[in-house]
Amino acid sequence: MRLGKVRHESKYLAIEYFHTEKNWSIGWMCKHLEVARAAYYKWLHRETPEDEMENIKLAELIKEYDERFSHILGYRRMTSWINHFNQTKYSKNRVHRIMKKTGNPFRYTKKRRKNIGMPMQMKQHKIYYKEIFTQLHPIKNGLLM
Secondary structure, eight states, X not given: OOOSOXXXXXXXXXXXXXXXXXXXXXXXXXXXXXXXXXXXXXXXXXXXXXXXXXXXXXHHHHHHHHHHTTTOOOHHHHHHHHHHHHTOOOOHHHHHHHHHHHTOOOOOOOOOOOOOOOOHHHHHHHXXXXXXXXXXXXXXXXXXX
């Protein structure tokens, strides 16, 4: 799971895996993946940034709350619950982004439109056409004749 902002992290992880498990050459893999060898070594010896550590902590919280509430929380309610119980101020966008990256299911709910009724012209047309229809097809005993 990538929660940082490193551009070629998946390539670096592949290089690291194949070097340790299969003993492949780092220089050869960097050449074929079009990654500078110095960039790989810089990534290998880097310190994890504070923001990335906080994202990892937030991802663990999201997983915990998702299991606690039986997978019913969307990102908006997840944000409000996490902020309420942990006295934090994470934004909805941040929680949404991390939920997408970790693969947690979340739901979009459509906003319900208020029923404000029809405009006056539509009502007049509806009444007019209803009168014409009943004149052409009279209704007797609930059936069209």
